[in-house]
Amino acid sequence: MANKDFIAYQESIDRTIAHLDTNIQTGLSSAEAKARIETYGPNELEAEEKRSMLQKFLDQFKDFMIAVLLAAAAVSAFVGLAEGEGVADAIVILIVVILNAIMGVFQEAKAEEAIDALRNMASPAAKVRRDGQVHTVKSFDLVPGDIVQLEAGDVVPADIRLVEASSLKVEEAALTGESVPVEKEIIDLSGQDVGIGDRLNMAFSSTNITYGRALGVVTSTGMETEVGNIATMLASTEAQLTPLQRDQNKLGKVLTYMIIAIAILTFAVGVFIQGEEVVHMLLIAISLAVAAIPEGLPAITTIILSIGTQTMAKRNALIRTLPAVETLGSTQVICSDKTGTLTVNKMTIEKVFYNNQLHEASEELSLDNSLLRSITFANDSELDNKGELVGDPTETAMIKFAMDKGQNLKDELAKTPRIDEVPFDSGRKLMSTVHQLENGKYLVAVKGAPDQLIKRATKIELNGEIVEMTQAHIDEVLTNNDAMARQALRVLAGAYKVIDTLPAKVDTDSVETDLIFAGLVGMIDPERQEAGAAIRVAREAGIRTVMITGDHAVTAQAIAERLTILPEGGNNADNVITGAQLDDMSDEDLARNVKNYYVYARVSPEHKVRIIRAWQANNITVSMTGDGVNDAPSLKQADIGVGMGITGTEVSKGASDMVLADDNFETIVVAVEEGRKVFANIQKAVQFLLSANLGEVLTIFVATLLGWQILEPIHILWINLVTDVFPAIALGMEHAEKGSMKHAPRGKKSSFLSNGVMPSIIYQGILEGGLTLFVYWYARFQMNLDNNLAETMAFVTLGMIQLFHAYNVKSIFNSLFSDNPFNNKFLNGATILSGVLLIGVVVTPGINNFFDVTVPNTEQWLVTILSAASILVFVEIIKFILRATGVADRYDRKDHTVL
DSSP states (O other), rough: OOOOOOGGSSHHHHHHHHHHOOTTOOBBBHHHHHHHHHHHHSSSSOOOOOHHHHHHHHHGGSSHHHHHHHHHHHHHHHHHHHHHHSSHHHHHHHHHHHHHHHHHHHHHHHHHHHHHHHHTTTOOOOEEEEETTTEOOOOOOOOOOOOOETTTOOBSSSEEEEEEEEEEEEEEEEHOSSOOOOOOOOOOOTTOOOOOOGGGEETTTOEEEEEEEEEEEEEEEEEGHHHHHHHHHHHHOOOOOOOOHHHHHHEEEEEEEEHHHHHHHHHHIIIIISOOHHHHHHHHHHHHHOOOEEEEEHHHHHHHHHHHHHHHTTTTEEESHHHHHHHHHHOEEEEEEEIIIBBOOOOOOEEEEEETEETTTSOOOTTOHHHHHHHHHOOEEEEEETTOOSOOOOHHHHHHHHHHTTOHHHHHHHSSSEEEEEEEETTTTTTEEEEEEOOOOEEEEEEEEEHHHGGGGGEEETTTEEEEEHHHHHEEEEEEHHHHHTTOOEHHHEEEEEEOOOSOOEEEHHSSSSSSEEEEEEOOOOOOOOHHHHHHHHHHTTTTEEEEEOOHHHHHHHHHHHHHOOOOOOOOOEEEEEEEHHHHHHHHHHHHHHHGGGGGEOHHHHHHHHHHHHHTTOOOEEEEOOOOOHHHHHHHHSSSSEESSSOOHHHHHOOOOOEEEEEEHHHHHHHHHHHHHHHHHHHHHHHHEEEEHHHHHHHHHHHHHTOOOOOOOHHHHHIIIIIIHHHHHHTTTOOTTGGEEEEEEEBOOOOTTTTTTTHHHHHHHHHHHHHHHHHHHHHIIOOOOOOOHHHHHHHHHHHHHHHHHHTTOOOOSSGGGSSTTTHHHHHHHHHHHHHHHHHHHHTTTTHHHTTTTTOHHHHHHHHHHHHHHHHHHHHHHHHHHHTTTTTTHHHTTTOOOOO
């Protein structure tokens, strides 16, 4: 009976039948099938046990940043109740936390759709021999040992060891990534350990029969099939934290430690040095903590990411998870499936050999050309109701080639109808058709493998003349065949002959002899032109493109050279590795050597996951693109999985973070540029918020040391709500800085605080705090104003400083005036709105009493506004010094990993 130690493709048919205890002629009995389904279970993919919605919701609160926000809500509520100001700020924070949790649950539910889609891929029915008769049963009821009949158009219902096969071709792209249907045959692979794509005596669950028919015995069902193995991998693959999520966690921890330390220090100074009351200092310490926590950061981050998703959607990049927007910007390696992403996923004729000369497919070709007629007559492709070609990809390529040359095949076949044929056979690798000519004779059109067809040709057509085939002619044909094969072109030959009478039996012996050789056609699934350009842009941005495909190494290398993934014409064999070679390499060796390989050929789903993990072991942020079921585990394993919207399976889309609506590699690079802009804008918002909060913390801390009463909790909350949030959101609308795609991507060690942001936060926070303290000191001790008015001027100064400072953070090192300072209309609007709200609480009767502020006179307003505006001057001077001393350049290269 079936077991994991029995490897069906390595065993003979007799041993397989004996092991499964079945009979080819009669199949299983109904009773035996029923017993086996009790043993092996139904032929379906198992559903993973799902957590309840409540469990998913509660899990969202385990995040460190969420814990910080909950602490902020508690602190805000405590301060609000103690001061009699209410708990409005705490409620706002709680709303943000709950909305984030709801969004997290929604995203998790979407991810689970990948497994559900995989379960729904099973074939609905199968033709099975049971009790000596053929029955149609639900694939759900198949068991190991069942004898299954397959024909063109069927979806393979389970993993099957082929017993009989007639011209069988199986499209396995969803499982292996190979673009061309595989010709299956009953061969002996005993003792050979080969990849899925080379198991020619097997048909796998969820693949499609495109040509021919077959009989086979079911060897594996459900989770034991190859697609079941993928489902197991997909369920066990843990989704990776995005760089954004890692940065938020890191930032939350840093802020928490800093806040606790500063609050304790402030409390201790006030109580033990200044002699203040414990309750009073406790409230001040809590006020300081509120000032330090950037309550709006998660909401602002979400808004900036949402804006990024809308921009990307307009450019055919559909984002499924918000953090993926930013992750794209930090991508260092793009592992891309070949078929349909880097190539057009359509076999195309590129070279044509006739009249003993090699021609480009683009050259003019007479419709009377014998090669053209041979390859289109000996062809089973058809036009469907929509006018689209349907059939084997190589055959449709030939028809498309002829149509592009102006041939009307329908009219041609009407004049010379097909009356008989010798179907393609994987043994002789030829196909022939017989056509009635108008003069009563018969045309035999033949196409097939050049090495087989040339053996059956005795003549060759040269410039309209038919001459005897000489060894020189044969050598020329074979030389050109080899030349095209070295360019990874799939080469087929065409031949023909005219006969006077129709043989009594039309078969290979009667019609496929004494042929007239017409020529060769070389075809390939060509590279997308825009993909090549996008790969070059990615290279300039410090991003390596790696090709992963189920195709043969020679084909993969040729396409990689044409796309400039590998240098064209170079000795690139050492940069190409196959799945078989990967099997001989440990995970540790692969991680050490992964940077040496640019192309992976004949790989399985397990190989793809190993490749992704090898890069991640080197702290590299990896993007993976794919469209098949076989890509789903690696899409989930990658830092960002990119699915195909047109050709992609629902499984691959469900496992992806982003879906390309146009299946175009160029769109990935466009999305990377947008992702870099999004990260830069989040970084600007972080710099703005934390420098502002540091200014508030320093103001309160130093004022406490000096025994000054400078800011009330409600002042801090209003500044955080009004002058922080609106400009920070507007900074998320900034345009991409020039040259953003000329720099290497940031490494995993970088964060929101990298590349000069942390030093900028520190010196800018010190400036903000210093200017606020200066205004209070000047008002209180130089202008001899009462404490309430001096406090009002400090409150307005701190708020106004942040509005001016928002323009400083448009660039970390570049001058504000290196570009149009007012090119962000959203920032201009946010500044005006925040300014009105800030000044409004000071000048509006009633409200100013609630905020405990006094309206300044003209001179006092002037001191306040000029002091606040001076932040622009000071920051410009420091930026100039940093640029002049080369510090800016050193920070610009920090935390970047060039591969």
